[in-house]
Amino acid sequence: MDWQLLKPSQMDGTLTFRYDTTGQPVALLPARCKLGRHTLGHSQFRAVVHDGEVHISCLACANSGADHFWRLAATAPAPDRAELCEELYNELALGRAQRALSTARVDDAH
Numbered sequence: 001m002d003w004q005l006l007k008p009s010q011m012d013g014t015l016t017f018r019y020d021t022t023g024q025p026v027a028l029l030p031a032r033c034k035l036g037r038h039t040l041g042h043s044q045f046r047a048v049v050h051d052g053e054v055h056i057s058c059l060a061c062a063n064s065g066a067d068h069f070w071r072l073a074a075t076a077p078a079p080d081r082a083e084l085c086e087e088l089y090n091e092l093a094l095g096r097a098q099r100a101l102s103t104a105r106v107d108d109a110h
């Protein structure tokens with residue numbers, strides 16, 4: 001049995017970044033928290049890099065005990081700067097929904 005598959009929090013994607021006009025890398029972070037409840041602003045989230053992973057934690061969700069952080073694989077040292085990206089959130093949310101559908105056949109309650 002592959003216990004990796006049973007972990008409740010899977011890797012959500014890979015940290016991406018763009019280059020600004022001066023050639024400096026800027027990390028792109030999802031603009032909303034993992035559950036889509038909150039728009040992430042400077043006072044509402046914390047990004048932590050360790051062991052090749054970036055955890056972007058929504059402080060409001062963390063307080064409520066929910067699945068509150070994105071896990072992104074960092075393949076290169078994280079840039080000093082970061083910005084929030086709505087499109088990235090949409091991509092991650094879509095990928096997450098597709099994984100949920102492929103790993104569990106649950107009747108959609110919507």
Ligand SMILES: [Zn+2]
Nearest residue numbers: 033038058061
């Ligand atoms: Zn949240």
